[in-house]
Amino acid sequence: MTDESRYEAVRSRDARFDGVFFLGVRTTGIYCRPSCPAVTPKRENVRYYPSAAAAQGGGFRACRRCRPDAVPGSAEWNVRADLVGRAMRMIGDGVVDREGVSGLARRLGYSPRQVQRQLTAELGAGPVALARAQRAHTARVLLQTTSLTVTDIAFAAGFASVRQFNDTMREIYARTPGQLRSAAPRGGHGRQPAEEGAGRPATTGVALRLAYRGPYAAREVFDFLERRAIGGVEETSGAAGSRTYRRTLLLPCGTGIVEVDEHHAGDRPSGREPGAPGETSGWLDCRLHLADLRDLTTAVQRVRRLFDLDADPLAVAERLGADEVLGELVARRPGLRAPGTADPHELAVRAVLGQQITVAAARTLAGRLVAAYGKPLPSPDGALTHLFPEADSLAEAPLSELGMPERRRATIRTVAAALADGTVSLHAGADRDEAERSLLALPGIGPWSAGYMRMRALGDPDVFLPGDVGVRNGLAFCGADAALSGQWRPWRSYALHHLWQLAASGGR
Template identity: 80%
Template sequence: MTEESKYEAVRSRDARFDGVFFLGVRTTGIYCRPSCPAVTPKRQNVRFYPTAAAAQGAGFRACRRCRPDAVPGSAEWNVRADLVGRAMRMIGDGVVDREGVAGLARRLGYSSRQVQRQLTAELGAGPVALARVQRAHTARVLLQTTPLPITEIAFAAGFASVRQFNDTVREIYARTPSALRDAAARGGHGPAGRPEMRCSAQAEAGGVTLRLAYRGPYAAGHVFDFLERRAIPGVEEVLGEPGARTYRRTLPLPYGIGITEVDENTGPDPEGLGQGQGWLDCRLHLADLRDLTTAVQRVRRLFDLDADPYAVAETLGEDPAMGPLLARTPGLRSPGAADPHELAVRAVLGQQITVGAARTLGGTLVAAYGKPLAAPDGGLTHVFPDAGSLAEAPLTELGMPESRRAALRTVTAALADGAVALGPGADRDEAERALLALTGIGPWTAGYMRMRALGDPDVFLPGDAGVRHGLELTGTTAAQAEHWRPWRSYALHHLWHATSLFAEKG
């Protein structure tokens, strides 16, 4: 986008670009999202920034009205496979908070200086500044949603000291931590009860209630159908009837175990801020609040909340085969994974069998090798077994051929010793090559892992039976998929959806 086209997006309050860029207003010293409902500033007073961190680095503070730190993440980081894209996915997962810049650089395979230089050149901020924005947002959520002492919040949000926490909050929000908390208690955190778009929250006994933002239309029913058909007993459950379901699951996190609950019913912005945006209600119960940022990011990936349905529709909507499917189900998402190692195991379990049979195998595996919760929570009783515990397991409880049990042990051993990396910032091409080199892993399994565990929006599985049927129904061929780049994962889900609709009609 040019600066003029960005300004046109600001003038029209176009929510499609929230999170894609930010604007700083010289006359007020604040920065906003493009859809901010405030009076549009004059062009000569506006500066554009690729990230909130860059705007803060230029001396702007966050707008209290539009909450620019709370917008959905840019879909660009999911598409890009270069150093910057991988680094942004890792920073979102909390790698810098847990391991520092050196840890981030080590995972990327570059020096700290190279990572700093490239991120600063392209995004206007280095990894520390980018992580700082995320820490500040987490701190604000905790201040406004929990009764925790401010000292505990500082460390739970990832700050190294209380002084650093205080200075950062004052700089970004132009308020002290205590003032932010008092404003929330008085209801002064925004216009008349307007929830924020990325992750607003309120206090709740035993957990934190969140609103997780997404942009554009969101086919929540399809996502919940997809997850419900695959829900593994003990680890996941879906309660309620279509249209009002709640998805629940256990989450293994860096500092402890968590439980997340996400509601199917979506909500529009009650004041029209960022038209075309909405949220999913979510509740997180965490053993350690330091996991809040990581847990939110993993739930967002699972529900594909940072997708850009407008960009997907622009590419696929003009295609003769895909156009009618998009019109029938706008906002179809490509669900990711809450735990990439778990998804890898599930992909192997699902080889050459039905979804229902794979779900049953998963339940057997969890009952035999999963880590029990201290106390059951409804239908949730276990955490999915980690790769290390499965690498040496006999797996005799599983009713499947020994060759597939061997493949499962091979994959989990590779994950446990780091020979295959499936984390948020993994190199997707390298991961796929490493997977295909393992005995028992073919193109379908590696591709499915790449699509869901690695969140790649451009995966196509021509050998999948459902995809082949979908291609037949739409009168197209696998060769046509080349025209669907870089959104072939979404095209694949549309084909699956068309196949399921055809099956329902008999």
């Protein structure tokens, strides 16, 4: 984009560019998202920044009206597979907070200096500044949505000290933590920090709104997750349109349970239904129950990946909607997403379980696996009783409980061992091409399994599975050939989901 096109986006308050760039207003010292409802500043008073961290580094504080730190991340980081894209995904997952810049660089396979230089060149801020901006946003959410003490919030958000926390919040928001809490909407921090009862173990409960750029096809996403929900690890309750999806989480510092509601509200015009065509923003209501609050940032990012909340459905629709084959499907299901996963290792095992069998059969096998090898929760939470088995526990397991051929059991053990020893890496910033090559080198892993893992575990938006039965059926209903898929780059994963939806509906 040029400065001219950016200013046009600001003047028209175009929410499509929220998170893509930020504007700092020199006369006020405030930075905003492009869709900020405030009076449009004069062109000569505006500076543009590629990230919130860069705007903060430029001396600007966050706008109190549009809350620019709360917008979904740029969808560019999902598409890009280069150093910067991989680094951004890992920073979002909390790697810098846990392992520092040296840990981030080591995982990326570059020196800290190279990582610093590349991020600064493209985003106007290095990894420390980007992580700091993320910590500040997390802290603001906790201040305004929980009754946790300021000290607990400081360390939960990833700050090294309360003093560092206080200084950062004053610098970014021009308010003390106490003032930010007082400014919360009425009832904003009414949840108790230690929730017990109804069989729930002692955890810290945090209510959040997970923002997305719309439209968002919530019904299809919840259908997808409900059909694949593993007993003991996942459950979906309620009727379509008002369901709640729940699952257990294994996180760096402890365990957790997440609840996400299908019914959601956002910045939509009054009376407009969730997911309606033309909707430009919204959120999913989410509740996280964490054994250790330090896992909050990581848990949020994993839930966002599971529900594909950082996607850009308008960019997808622009490409796929103009296609002769897919145009009608895109118009029929605006905002269709490509769900990822909350646990890449779990997804890899599930992909092997699903080889050449139905979704229902794979779900049954996964339930048996959890019952035999999953780690029980300290106390059951409704139907949630276990964590999905860790890779190292499956690497030597007999798996005789599954009642499946030995060759496929051997494949599960092989994949689990490769994940446990690092032969295959599926973390947030993994090199997608290298991960796929490593997977294909394992006995029993073919193109379908490797591609499915790449799409869901690594969040690649440009995967196509021509050998998949559902894809072939969808193409047949369209009267199309898989050779056309090259026209759908870089959004072939979304094309695949449209074809799956078409096949599941019997061509309707």
